[in-house]
Amino acid sequence: MDKLILSTYTSEELSEIIHKAIKEVVKDMEPQISKQLNETLLTRREMADKLKISLVTLNDWTKRGIIQSYLIGGRVLYKEREIEASLYKTQTVKY
Structure with a gap:
């Protein structure tokens, strides 16, 4: 040294x-x-509208760990980039 x-x-x-x-x-x-x-934070309502799901489903997915949420000042917020990253493409099989 x-x-x-x-x-x-x-x-x-x-x-x-x-x-x-x-x-x-x-x-x-x-x-x-x-x-x-510069990361966009979305409220529960905005996230549910974006994913076209109900607030109950969003709450369920959050509790099961499918979607990461953040508690800031008593409000539950979601990072838009993380949600987009958690979506994945599935391949449809035709019979």
Whole structure:
């Protein structure tokens, strides 16, 4: 392991080094953060309408773990991207 002697840096230089390192990490994480911030959250009613199911069915699917929900401020919300990802294509067999 390389040894780093910090006593050769002034407090301003050390602060600048730390600032640059943090800036690089934040810059690398920026696409992930912006993607999460732009994510659409839907209410129970909006989700039921989108899936064309009743609220009872939506509640059942949520309890069984078919659909992931989030509780924010006492409200149940769904991430639109996760719901679209949970849908899958089935192949119809003709007889």
